Amino acid sequence: MSKLLDPIPHHHSYGVLRHYATVLMATAPKKQETPAIREQRSLLRGINLRQNANAISPVAFNARRDFLVTAYESGQFLKAPEKKGEAAPNPMSDPAAMDGMMGMMKGNMMMMVPQTLIMGWINAFFSGFVVIRLPFPLTIKFKSMLQAGVATKDMDPQWMSSISWYVLCIFGLQSVFNYLLGSDNAASQTAQQMGQMGPGAGANMFGPGVDPDKQFQGEAENLSVLAHYYTLAGVEERLLKSLS
Amino acid sequence: MRTEQELQISPVVQESVIHNTKVLVTLRNLTASLFGIGAGILGLESYPGFIFYVVFSLLTSALVYALRVQPALARDPSGDAGITRFFKGSWELWTGGIFEGLSGFVLTWTLFYGLVRA
Numbered sequence: 001m002s003k004l005l006d007p008i009p010h011h012h013s014y015g016v017l018r019h020y021a022t023v024l025m026a027t028a029p030k031k032q033e034t035p036a037i038r039e040q041r042s043l044l045r046g047i048n049l050r051q052n053a054n055a056i057s058p059v060a061f062n063a064r065r066d067f068l069v070t071a072y073e074s075g076q077f078l079k080a081p082e083k084k085g086e087a088a089p090n091p092m093s094d095p096a097a098m099d100g101m102m103g104m105m106k107g108n109m110m111m112m113v114p115q116t117l118i119m120g121w122i123n124a125f126f127s128g129f130v131v132i133r134l135p136f137p138l139t140i141k142f143k144s145m146l147q148a149g150v151a152t153k154d155m156d157p158q159w160m161s162s163i164s165w166y167v168l169c170i171f172g173l174q175s176v177f178n179y180l181l182g183s184d185n186a187a188s189q190t191a192q193q194m195g196q197m198g199p200g201a202g203a204n205m206f207g208p209g210v211d212p213d214k215q216f217q218g219e220a221e222n223l224s225v226l227a228h229y230y231t232l233a234g235v236e237e238r239l240l241k242s243l244s
Numbered sequence: 245m246r247t248e249q250e251l252q253i254s255p256v257v258q259e260s261v262i263h264n265t266k267v268l269v270t271l272r273n274l275t276a277s278l279f280g281i282g283a284g285i286l287g288l289e290s291y292p293g294f295i296f297y298v299v300f301s302l303l304t305s306a307l308v309y310a311l312r313v314q315p316a317l318a319r320d321p322s323g324d325a326g327i328t329r330f331f332k333g334s335w336e337l338w339t340g341g342i343f344e345g346l347s348g349f350v351l352t353w354t355l356f357y358g359l360v361r362a
Binding site: 132133134135136137160168169171172173174175176178179 | 353357
């Protein structure tokens with residue numbers, strides 16, 4: 001029996017094109033005015049102070065902490081001080097957040113649409129036959145997954161139809177894309193999924209629907225209960241010990 | 245685990261850890277594709293094929309250890325001795341990224357198995 005050649009087009013060049021198309025289509029980050037930025041940055045400053053507190057002397061740390069705690073509690077950094085007791089606007093109505101969500105959805109569209117198109121193309125032209133054989137045996141249950149278009153009962157599940165070969169190509173080439181396009185490329189699905197979980201956790205701080213005043217109060221409390229241990233205390237002993 | 249104060253004095257630099265892991269995972273992905281070619285040409289079937297992959301991945305890790313980790317340790321005897329200076333534990337050096345490389349391995353294995361077997 002003559003061997004069937006691989007009918008799938010080079011998945012490699014398609015992935016590279018997809019990466020550059022996504023990069024070009026990404027929306028630029030939206031500019032915010034000063035009070036909004038100041039609100040976010042001052043919260044970040046409090047968090048930074050908490051995390052790196054042990055690198056500065058007790059005197060310096062206490063000075064910063066007192067200033068920040070009084071500023072947080074008096075609401076000095078708030079974007080709109082007269083709205084101190086109210087919650088932030090609803091995410092659907094706040095236009096600043098919509099842009100962020102649209103950006104993410106556009107990125108997802110860029111990911112899904114070409115894959116769907118190519119899968120439809122493959123189903124139209126390359127269905128009804130098997131193209132290649134997997135080297136390892138599988139159970140009968142996999143037949144429905146791997147031989148979608150072929151209506152045989154006795155063929156091993158080892159024989160794959162073109163669509164399952166395409167799926168195997170996608171998974172196998174993700175690592176190659178990782179290598180060629182750097183680790184934050186747009187053709188890699190795993191990186192994209194992790195990216196959705198990562199900034200989601202961080203963006204919740206400034207996302208709409210969170211009350212900045214409550215965040216400030218929480219941060220003020222965290223700062224006041226922090227126990228300070230100066231890293232450089234006793235450094236002379238350590239230096240002498242390492243030299244001896 | 246080192247105490248929090250020890251970590252303050254000699255901290256673990258996150259970027260270096262990420263870089264080391266990335267080097268290892270990249271290497272593992274690339275060699276996985278190459279090992280797939282080898283397994284396909286040899287005509288290996290199910291279990292011998294996977295054993296081939298695991299054995300040669302371990303060989304790759306051993307080469308990384310012998311050619312990169314060992315000289316760096318010898319060059320600079322101060323600081324941590326052993327693999328913990330570069331990786332979070334020997335587990336990471338020997339089996340880091342092995343499942344991600346598995347899909348690349350299966351892809352090239354299948355392709356070359358089909359091509360060569362005629």
